[in-house]
Amino acid sequence: MTDITEQISKNNKIMMLAYDQGFEHGPATDFNEKNYDPNYILDIAENGGYTCVAMQYGLASKFWLRRKSKVPLVLKMNGKTSLGKEALSLANSDINDALALGAKAIGYTIYLGSKYEAMMLREFSKLRDSAHKHEITVIAWMYPFITPPSSNDDELEHEIVAYAARTGAELGADIVKIKYPHQPDKLQWIIQNAVGTKAILSGGDKTDTEEQFLEKVRNFIDAGGSGAAIGRNIWQHHDPIKLSSQIKSIIWQG
């Protein structure tokens, strides 16, 4: 395989539907009568032009696998609930699970700056090696877990996002999933620092208007980004397919 990310991308670009929030945040904050149901999400993934869908093992085996979805699976391997305070997220599945499911990629969150950082770095590296042995794409959710001093929040924040992108690249991820910075004019610098690794945008909660959100995706792609991994902004929207098609145009046509 020339480019390992080809199996979850189209023309070098990635549009991922993320659905691990039930684990990370719990039903109360994120779900309604429609989007609590994994089949609703898989309908969106299948009809909205997504190049991959990310789920934890339980949902992947009970829903994605059973309906034989054609949208490539990103098995999200680690996770933590919002009930604890510690920034530690360890794997709850392994490479054999990814192989048994037929996942094309694995996803792993690293909380950089957490006091448990070293544990996650070690576990990630082992999973990266096993994934690459089986030609499975490795995606690192690179999430800094430190708050910059308040006096120059914005100035430092984009450097921390760049640091996260850089660390993911140096760790050997094929794709880094990074947050949108407070200073969008620094996006190019951030994405450049992913040196040789594709950078995709992490959606965030649904606080922006539709226009603001689409502008973020556009800025990210214009700055050299390789796509987006979006969850709540899509499946909390009243018309997810229409919004997906707008995002699709931005990702592939600019």
Ligand code: FBP
């Ligand atoms: P969203 O677009 O809903 O933010 O999904 C992307 C994602 O990375 C999910 O995979 C993950 O559950 C969530 O964000 C984590 O969000 P937060 O950092 O706000 O807990």
